[in-house]
Amino acid sequence: MSALLDIKDVVVRFAVRGGVFSSAGSIDAVSGVSLSIEEGKTYGIVGESGSGKTTLARAVAGLHHASEGSILYRGQELRDLPEAQFRKLRREIVMMFQDPIGSLSPRLSVKSLITEPFRIQGMKGRDLDAEARRLLAMVGLPPEFATRYPYQISGGQARRVGVARALALDPKLLIADEPTAGLDVSIQGEMLNLLARLQDELGLAIMIITHNLNVVRHITDRVGIMYLGKLVEEGETDTVFSAPRHPYTLALLAANPEPDPDAQLMRIELQGEPPSILNRPKGCEFHTRCPFAQARCSTEVPLWQIAGRAAHRCHFPASWEQDKACPA
Amino acid sequence: MSDTSLPKPRSEMGETMHHLLRDPLGLVGLVIVTLIVGSALLAPWIAPYDPIAMNIPDRLQGPSAAHLLGTDQIGRDTFSRVIWGGRVALQVALPTIGGAVAIGLILGMAAGYGPKWLDTLIVLFFDTLRSFPTVMFALAVVALVGPSLNTVILVIMATSIPTYGRVVRTLTQSLKEAEFITAERALGASTLRIMGVHLLPNVLGPLAVLAAMDIPTVVGLEAGLSFLGMGVRPPTPSWGSLLNDGYSLIRNTPWLIIAGGIPLILTTIGFTFLGEALRDVVDPKLRGKGGK
Numbered sequence: 374m375s376a377l378l379d380i381k382d383v384v385v386r387f388a389v390r391g392g393v394f395s396s397a398g399s400i401d402a403v404s405g406v407s408l409s410i411e412e413g414k415t416y417g418i419v420g421e422s423g424s425g426k427t428t429l430a431r432a433v434a435g436l437h438h439a440s441e442g443s444i445l446y447r448g449q450e451l452r453d454l455p456e457a458q459f460r461k462l463r464r465e466i467v468m469m470f471q472d473p474i475g476s477l478s479p480r481l482s483v484k485s486l487i488t489e490p491f492r493i494q495g496m497k498g499r500d501l502d503a504e505a506r507r508l509l510a511m512v513g514l515p516p517e518f519a520t521r522y523p524y525q526i527s528g529g530q531a532r533r534v535g536v537a538r539a540l541a542l543d544p545k546l547l548i549a550d551e552p553t554a555g556l557d558v559s560i561q562g563e564m565l566n567l568l569a570r571l572q573d574e575l576g577l578a579i580m581i582i583t584h585n586l587n588v589v590r591h592i593t594d595r596v597g598i599m600y601l602g603k604l605v606e607e608g609e610t611d612t613v614f615s616a617p618r619h620p621y622t623l624a625l626l627a628a629n630p631e632p633d634p635d636a637q638l639m640r641i642e643l644q645g646e647p648p649s650i651l652n653r654p655k656g657c658e659f660h661t662r663c664p665f666a667q668a669r670c671s672t673e674v675p676l677w678q679i680a681g682r683a684a685h686r687c688h689f690p691a692s693w694e695q696d697k698a699c700p701a
Numbered sequence: 702m703s704d705t706s707l708p709k710p711r712s713e714m715g716e717t718m719h720h721l722l723r724d725p726l727g728l729v730g731l732v733i734v735t736l737i738v739g740s741a742l743l744a745p746w747i748a749p750y751d752p753i754a755m756n757i758p759d760r761l762q763g764p765s766a767a768h769l770l771g772t773d774q775i776g777r778d779t780f781s782r783v784i785w786g787g788r789v790a791l792q793v794a795l796p797t798i799g800g801a802v803a804i805g806l807i808l809g810m811a812a813g814y815g816p817k818w819l820d821t822l823i824v825l826f827f828d829t830l831r832s833f834p835t836v837m838f839a840l841a842v843v844a845l846v847g848p849s850l851n852t853v854i855l856v857i858m859a860t861s862i863p864t865y866g867r868v869v870r871t872l873t874q875s876l877k878e879a880e881f882i883t884a885e886r887a888l889g890a891s892t893l894r895i896m897g898v899h900l901l902p903n904v905l906g907p908l909a910v911l912a913a914m915d916i917p918t919v920v921g922l923e924a925g926l927s928f929l930g931m932g933v934r935p936p937t938p939s940w941g942s943l944l945n946d947g948y949s950l951i952r953n954t955p956w957l958i959i960a961g962g963i964p965l966i967l968t969t970i971g972f973t974f975l976g977e978a979l980r981d982v983v984d985p986k987l988r989g990k991g992g993k
Contacts, residue, residue, distance in 0.1 A: 434887050463889035476884040480902040493890050538888075 376409035383442035402428040404602035417589035420599030434468040467539040468548040473531035477523040484519035490541040508537040529560035608683020618690035727978025733971030741787040750778035752785040782938035793923040805865025813873025827863035906983025913976035917969035
């Protein structure tokens, strides 16, 4: 099975300008992430604000430069690809941005917005009217919307326009950054169903960035949990959700409202804020907030350990083999 | 899913006019501006007399049916001179503002979107130009090369460039970080396309407002320079030279100075109202949602 997208040890580094009281340096917003996405599958990236998930997404979309590692798309290295060559791939790798309305050029009509990919990619001679109608129908908007402007439509509708735009050229990989952010719950559901349906119809792989665990649980095949620019746990969604190993994953799941009142999941509360990536903790970077941390955690960096159909980085992972309700 | 073609979006221009006409301030401004521009364009047909034809026997007459605004000290018809003076005012204001907007737009966008060194260079250029007080600069240049309409145009244009350039630069800088620009980059849009299709329309609105509000300033500057005898050469009618002719005779023949002042005031009010109304209209968010 060959992966559509294969990311290895990717680091995205930003220069930090020195101020009067601080020296110049750099921060690794993404610090050695590896994952791979197969054709037609959905991969979810979960993490707190500032965990580097959007930066990772933008690096894959060629909007940030990855300083180290490799990003292979169908075996082709994207990391140092000049924009002129990347442009051709932008037909296949598309991105949806967080702000549904803010990511639409405010002075363009919906029709111009959704047919823009054809113009940018130099596909002249296409019947843009027909394409606009096709795309509007695809995302479930009536044809009258063609004449609207972004300020005249709602967030949910703008989201659909964003989907239409992203999928105009039949891409292979859709990077969706918080596709449900700012939408109310019923619209979120519609949005996810729309994405799922289009994925089935178009055979598209989706990399979805979110902090909404319910979204991840329902639509992804694999999931990666990010903390301070690193993955701490990664694997098949079912495995990670039913038997989380890393304490951070446990804490995230515990914080997520559980619709089933009988579900027995250990309560873990995290204390404090995530540490600054300017000043990463030594050893396991989670040890400052980990309720199970021991002496070894603050000195020794945990390595990836594969456990079934998931992998994690923890010296003292939760164990689920014996008793599901009470991990060690 | 029908075969009928998609309805056409209303053009940006049409949208702007539609909203402008519904704003009383904008309507008044538009009417005054149309009046001024119209009379300037149609001066040869509207003006009852030749504005520079002397008629000594009829000198210093008060307003009458024959001379709506009276005559000056050498018998020229003041009304005709006001009409033709508007032509001169616009001949100065339009190329001045047009040139300054065009240059300011190009430099401002280059500074805002381009690399850091270019930005520094262009800002330095703006600051240098801005450090000259317009009137002093104009007087110095006029003293050097002699008074002429073209000198006035060039000097005012040069000193107005930074005003537009800086606004464009700031707007470009903030828009550059907007998510929709990143979205365009992700689609593979070229820099030229981003600047022309996505940045430019968002910069033009505020720039049009600024330009409309600036027209009276330029007209006033031209009048001021002409009043000082440094602008338009004597026989050519200008609102400023009307004031100049009138001020020494203000006790006996006040209509001369009133005739020169009223169009200046109207120009200021008209363009300022129009600019204010435009400001509300060019921001799409202020147009209200779901607008039809």
